[in-house]
Each structure stands twice: as C-alpha cells, then as structure tokens.
Amino acid sequence: MRWPTRLLHATAAQPHAFRSLATPVYRGSTVVFDRVAGIVDDWRQKDGAYSYGLYGSPTVLELGARIAELERAFHTFILPSGQAAIALVYLALCRAGDHGLVPASAYGPNRGLAADMLKGFGIEIDVYDPAIGAGIEALIRPNTRLIWTESPGSATMEVQDIPAIVAAAKARGVPVALDNTYSAGILFDAFGHGVDISIQALTKYIGGHSDVLLGSLSVANEALYERIGAARTQLGLSVSPDEASLALRGLQTLAVRLERMEKSTLEVAHWLAARPEIDLVLHPAFPGCPGHEYWKRDFIGSASVFSILFRDEMPTDAVSTFVDALELFQMGWSWGGTTALVMLYPELKRADRDYAGRLVRFNVGLEDPADLIVDLARALSVAREKPGP
Template identity: 50%
Template sequence: MSAPENTPQTSLVHSAYRAPDGFEAFPVGIHHASTVVFPDVATMRSRDWREKLGYTYGLHGTPTSFVLEARLAEIEGGNYCRVTPSGLAAIVMINFALLKSGDDVLLPDNVYGPSKDLSRWLQRDFNINARFYDPMIGAGIAELITPDTRLIWTEAPGSVSMEVPDIPAICAAAHARGVRVAIDNTWAAGLAFKAFDHGVDIVMQALTKYQSGGSDVLMGAVIVRDKALNEQLELAHARLGFGVGMDDVYLVLRSLSSMRLRFDAHDAAAREVAQWLKARPEIASVLHPAFEDCPGHAFWKRDFTGAGGLFSVIFQPHFDERQTDRFVDSLRLFKIGYSWGGAHSLCVPYRMAGMRDGWQRQGQLVRFNIGLESPQDLIRDIEAALMAMQAD
C-alpha cells in the first residue's frame, strides 16, 4: 500500500528531496541546528553528548563547530577543545569547572580586567578565595600555594602592562603541589607560544582576536590535552549553556587559513612602529616583549617565536592625562576601542593606578594595536598626534 500523498502545507515542512552525496569544497559547510534528528530511538538513547562521535542537540555542536574545535586543538597542540560565546565565557567555564566553595585560586595582578572582576565576584558570592600575585614571581609562587589552592591563572604577556612571566617555573611549582595551571594565550594566538609544551594544563583564547581577524565575532575556546580534565570542562560547558552560532563559527573557520600571515604582518608592523616610538622624546618607555627593557623579555626570547601587534607605551611623566587623552583623540588612522587582532589599528589610554595594586611607574600608559595599515602611515599619524598633544 503506497503512502498517502501529503497536502501542500505538509509538503512545505516535509520534503522528500535529499541532496546527492559526494559534494566537496574548500569551505566547511554551515550546519545550523537546535534540534538534531535521530534515525531511531535506540540511537537517541545511546548517544552521549560528551563524546564527539555523534550529535545530540545544537547546544553541544554541529559538524561546523566540531571542525573548528578540532583545528584549534591542532594549532595549540591539544587533544580536546570547546568553543564558547566569548573569551570571558571561556574563563568563566574554566573557573566553574574546577573551583567550588572553599577553594583558592591565584591570578596575576596584571590579569585581563574582566577576569579580575569575575574572581572578586567568585570570592564575594561563592566563597572562593581569589588572590593576586606579582606576574614576575616565577618559582616564588610556590610560597603562595596552600592546601586549598586548586588553580593558578597565568597570562603571557599581561594584556596592558605587557610583562612576560616565567611560565615553566610557575607550572613546575604548581604541579609539585598538584595544582593546575591555566593560561590566557590570546596574545600569542597559539602560534607564537606553545603553552602545553611549557607545562600549562589548560589553554583559553579569545577567538575574537587573530582567529577572527575581522573585528566582527565574539568567541572563545578552551583547549586541553588530558581526557579526565576535558570531561570536567565539558560538564561545565553544558551546565552553563554555552552555545555558539554556526555563522560565527564559519567566520572564524574562514579566517584561520590566513591567520599566520596576518599575525606575522601585525608583528612586523608593530615592531617597526614601536621602535620608532622608542626614539621619541615624549615616550619614557615602550612595553613590547620583543624589546630588551620590557619586563620578562628574557622569558619571551626563550619561550616565544613571535609577538603579534599589541604593545603599550608610557609617556614622560610631565605629560598629564589631559594631554595624552588629546593625543589619542588626535589620531586619525588609529581608532579608540578595545580588543585587537583586526585589520584596523586601535589605541586606548589606561588609568593604571586603578587597575594595578602598587603600580610604580610614572607617566600615562597608552596601549596600541597595530593593524594591517602601512606602518609608515601609522607613524605619520602618531607623529601628528604627538604634535597636537603639545599644542597649548
């Protein structure tokens, strides 16, 4: 007996057509889904969302996000990866996966600002003790580890003050006491610093930066090598409901093939601009890890293979905030905005006294992201803004 013919309305919902197999192209297909369809009940009941051997619900991924996660793990030298709605979401996921009431977490004092705010919230509302340490402490961090310490955060370098920590020394001290180490590896993009090879247990990145490259995507990633650790993180990912849109995933996938070329171009241009700034009388110091006088340069030289486009400068102390704000406002090619890794150059002034306990450096700090414009044009833009800053 043949199946009854559907009415036109039902045919709009249930079509018998299936595209032929065998299609292949360079771009990864965009698979959208909230509901994932199972062929039968037995398959539905047997699939486990924690194993990427099949699909269960859009929140846990589609072929599009699975491909991105696999590629990000390859870049970092990890085995497992989960993407999150933002870099901060990745930080949240790690903290909630590994910390509970009564635990202790250590963070560098130059840590990403929202991460510092998050740790204070964990302490205030969740009874998780959060303490901040000197980012240059190295092996000395052993003295800060207590029986309750479960996690040590690192950032290489600090995203504003640019100190490069001794990651292997911190990891060795932590592992001797059974403590895990996480790193914000966004600055190096997984290209210029191989965190796992230097002892780190968990890598997080803001894919918003170089992986996207277009200043148009918010996304983060958490990458590990250890299977048991990954299972803890997977549970947090699911319980926090951290889904991502597949159109955004595709945008990151599309950009990955050019990331190395873009990163190297940012790096070369930033060094050229930073070297020019270093010779300017208005600038007291340039905080660029590739320069010998940047705190932690020896660790950068030992452990890193590149530098990207982000660095900071400190103006001579006689220039006040009003003048350095005028400098930033006078820039034409540099736009005022947070983040980095996109084609457009950015510039942001920071009030360091309110960000860092015991900040000792005199002078106003301004952070530059060098984009993909001509370095000569950027230098001319900065030179004109330095003149405007001093025009009273």
C-alpha cells in the same frame, strides 16, 4: 499530504556530491536519530555520535578540532567569548571553600569575576605579582585548585616565567591555566611548557576582523576534558555555527596576518621608542618590557598589541590630546583585527606603579606602517602644542 505538511516534510533534495573548500554552516538544535537503538544523550560528540545542537554542530566541532591540532591539545571546546572561556575554567575547577591565584596583570574581567561572583560563591582568589615566578610556591595552599597565568599581561604586558610557575604548581598538584590570546595559541607553546588549560579569545587573532566574538578552551588531558565538558553542559554554553565559520575563515589567513602584523608592530614600536615624550615601550621584544628575557626564551615571535608609557613631564591632559588627535588609530577596546586601534587607561594600577592616564595601548593593523607613523607624529605634535583636552 496537504500543503502545510508538505512544507515540513518535503521530498525535494539536491545531489550530495557538492564539494567546497569551505566548511559548511550546519545549523540545528535537534539532532535526528534513525532508530531507537541509535538514540544518544551525551555531550561527548567527538566520534560523530551527535546528540543535541547545544553540544556542537559539525562546524563548531571542526573549529575546535583545528585549534586543538594547532595547539597540540587533547581537546578544544569552543565558547561564546574569551570571557566565557575564562568563567568556565573557574566554574569547572573551583567550589565553595576553594582557593585560586590570578596575576595582577590578568584581563580585567577575569579579576572582576574572581573579586565579585566567585567571592560570593565562597571561592577565594588571591591576586599575585606576575613577576613572581617560582615564588608562587609560597602562595599555594592545601585548598588551591587553580593558578591562572596570562603572558604577556593585559595592557602592562608583563611576560611571565610560565615554566617556573608550572613546576611549582605541578609539585603541589595544582592545575595551571593560561590566557594565551596574545600568542594566538601559536607564538607560545602552552602545552609544550606544561600548562594544563589554554584559553584564547578567538575574538582577537583567529576571528581576526573585529566582527566575531568567540572563545576557545583547550585542555591537556582526558580528566580535564571530562570535568570541563560536564561544566559546559550544565551551564548550557553554546556557539552559533555562523560565528564558528567566520573563525574557520580567519584561520586560513592567520599566518600571513600574524607575520605582517609582527613586522609592522616592531617598526611602529621602534619609532615610538626613539621619541623624547616616551618613557617606556612595553612590547615583549623590547628589553624594557618586564619579563623580556622569558619572551626571548619561550616565544617564537611577537604580536600586534603593545603599550607605551609617557614620561612624567607629559601631563595626562596632553596624553588625552594625543589619543584624540590620532586618525588612523581608532579608539576602541579589543585588538588582533586588521585595523589600528588605540586605548588610553584613565585608571590603571599595578603593585609597583600607577599608570593612570599615562599608558596608551596600541593594536597595529594591516595598514602600511609608514602611514601609522605619520599619524603618530602628527598627534604627538598636536599634543605638544595644545596639551589640554
């Protein structure tokens, strides 16, 4: 062989006996078959019959299998982001003329997709009060194909009565999807509570270090596996093994991170609850959080994200000053990573209340909570002394 050919068809090979604790990063688009009889053209690669990189390398499939094991799901698909997982649920289950339901407390881009692109496709998604519980029955129509839940909700943290919603949906044969990102798929047992589809933004707790964007979509049964697998294939949603390997690494430390973050978050939230500037602490473990009783009944713990609502006497300018004055809490979207984050919502409305400029969301990281409390105390005094921005 001439050298250009040798570059592509090398005979140099290393022994196969290398055994590492880490799952290898398998890159590849083309899968090579040994014989014509072995050619496979199928997205179902569960049993090792690989056909094409788009449907998942061993690294990506390993991540999916591990999350399925944790969530006790029939199967878990890995997707490029949490939002991609949300979009896939809609696109797999809804067609023109169909109807769906999404809580007002759902992640904004979930509701945004429903209000814009899905509406354009002739799919009608109604927004419902997250506290609705069994009352959801009255909103289900003959053409309802999907009910979304998210518990606790984004920013306003409402915990939903998932068993009541599931019971009403099952009676009408409508699948229930849950955004279970807060729970890392662990603190709330989605499938044990009868949910049909559980998605996570792996970007948050599983990735865990604010350096990877990934999503998971877990299904309860084979029929949903077939439907969602086919839609994912048609949409060409694929994930890099490098990203998946970061999430696999994240899984190894998830237990210690969650445990430490729960403790630190409770300490910080309790300190804030005692401050005169603060009206409400929206943390599922606090009685003032809407749906606290469902959290106590259905969850095995709490996580690192929560919100506070400033009293009306605190001008919104002072709230902005407070957020600007924080130093350890850095301003940024997302949560679930190792560092403390803060976010102020200039516009935020729910049916019963306008939270604009007064609700602040925190992610408590792995810092010592005593240092975070010093940061909060200092920023509160800056806000009191110099309320304007």
